[in-house]
Amino acid sequence: MTSPEIRSRIVETADGLYNAKGIQAVGMDELRAAAHVSLKRLYQEFPSKSSIVMAVLERRHRSWAAGLDAQVRAAGSPRARLLAIFDYLAHWFGEDSFRGCGFINSFAELGAMSPEVAEYARKHKESFQEYVGDLAEAAGAPPYLAPQLSILAEGAQTTAAIAGSSEAAGQARRAAEVLIDAALREGIRGAA
Amino acid sequence: MTSPEIRSRIVETADGLYNAKGIQAVGMDELRAAAHVSLKRLYQEFPSKSSIVMAVLERRHRSWAAGLDAQVRAAGSPRARLLAIFDYLAHWFGEDSFRGCGFINSFAELGAMSPEVAEYARKHKESFQEYVGDLAEAAGAPPYLAPQLSILAEGAQTTAAIAGSSEAAGQARRAAEVLIDAALREGIRGAA
DNA sequence: TTGAATTGAGAACGAACGTTCTCTATATTG
DNA sequence: CAATATAGAGAACGTTCGTTCTCAATTCAA
CATH class of the missing domain: 1.10.357.10 (Tetracycline Repressor, domain 2)
Structure with a gap:
């Protein structure tokens, strides 16, 4: 799984969660689980939540x-x-x-x-x-x-x-x- | 200072802060300080943040x-x-x-x-x-x-x-x- | 095959939150 | 005045959050 694929899966998942529950209501761990990536990978692709x-x-x-x-x-x-x-x-x-x-x-x-x-x-x-x-x-x-x-x-x-x-x-x-x-x-x- | 006065000062202060910064960005302690009440009094007037x-x-x-x-x-x-x-x-x-x-x-x-x-x-x-x-x-x-x-x-x-x-x-x-x-x-x- | 780098899983950290508790000081009441 | 209730100040608690760290497993290179 290449980096651009992972990135877009993270962003797509985040979009759905943020839309459904609000941005502040969705933690990084919930996003990690829903996007099926490790926390390490998440922070490897994006330096912070605000960049997501x-x-x-x-x-x-x-x-x-x-x-x-x-x-x-x-x-x-x-x-x-x-x-x-x-x-x-x-x-x-x-x-x-x-x-x-x-x-x-x-x-x-x-x-x-x-x-x-x-x-x-x-x-x-x-x-x-x-x-x-x-x-x-x-x-x-x-x-x-x-x-x-x-x-x-x-x-x-x-x-x-x-x-x-x-x-x-x-x-x-x-x-x-x-x-x-x-x-x-x-x-x-x-x-x- | 009677209870209704305190209550309305709390609500008025909360209104201003929530409007200026967003509800989730304003903690109970910030509201307490801005409304010049004790935390005890705050929770005496309102059972929870959501009631405020x-x-x-x-x-x-x-x-x-x-x-x-x-x-x-x-x-x-x-x-x-x-x-x-x-x-x-x-x-x-x-x-x-x-x-x-x-x-x-x-x-x-x-x-x-x-x-x-x-x-x-x-x-x-x-x-x-x-x-x-x-x-x-x-x-x-x-x-x-x-x-x-x-x-x-x-x-x-x-x-x-x-x-x-x-x-x-x-x-x-x-x-x-x-x-x-x-x-x-x-x-x-x-x-x- | 062996050594080095990278990964995933998740523990750990420090800060912030909502809420409750402690303690001391001040009022209130008989 | 004495006894009791109430108030303020803020420490403390349990949780959650964003972020980093540890460490064992896996991948890749030579």
Whole structure:
């Protein structure tokens, strides 16, 4: 078993445990057992728990962005691409393991004491907002639309997590339709 | 110093510390020192840390709901009342101590392992949604408007917390205007 | 095959936590 | 005033955590 394989098994296992129970609730020994590695090997691959946390955040970011992008690319029109964001959320909220956005959660848990966690959460959200911004621009919408849709998506995530239901995705999607159509009317008027 | 005074000083101090550093990052001894009580007195007033956490959540709920209601009542029209929600958020986000919604944060930190924390967060959000629902109904809007505005408000909270900026309140407010006006047009058409 | 390096299993360490206990000093009450 | 209850200060306890260490087993090189 090569080092990269071990590393990714550790990070994948940590991701699942941290998501299910919270980061602080999962000790190194529990992670060691679940990932089927020795403690020695664990510390050989990662110098500390916080470095595992950062690796988990990076994994989450890549996986989330890739999943979103796949759903968006499958949509036809620029307007449908914007709405595909909320279809992705609906799919995500329906998973049994869904327990809210991992970045919001890690920010809430560690952000106050760990500048690197806070910073990474900020960058993740910023990257999402830029992504939405690109989609909105491609749809010909004015710049104010992107933050509005981003806020809707954020709100759907926390609402679904706390309520334990996925209906927020559909509600946010219908709100997004209204906002998009209003913004496109404005955008077209402004461009004319 | 009577017991209720001591209790509320403990809860108030705990609220501040938990908000600033996270619940798990604040030990009982730190709380004892900050609240200027003896450890004996602390455990005389509260049987455990988790009972203090629940008392803090209750305090947060009351204070948040009262602050929101005051802002809403100051608004004139039903439409302005709905928008006052976002003015309240703007004011809140601007406070130095703002570090996100305490219920989202405690849910993220403890919700997975503590059913009572998860349940209390759920009830707090539910009560907010009902409050928005009452305002929306008074404005003559169809029932789908309330969840849309609630989701916007939730999203503004996490966005402002993670980005460390209060601009999400204004962005959410402008989105709310669009949603409210669209819903009122629909509502009037439906009622006619 | 023999010697050196690496591994796994888990004991051990030091710190921190929530909680309880001890002891002394101060109030309270008859 | 004397006897008793109560308070504060903080030591102590048992656990858990992140991290390191020990040591026997195994792998690999020559």
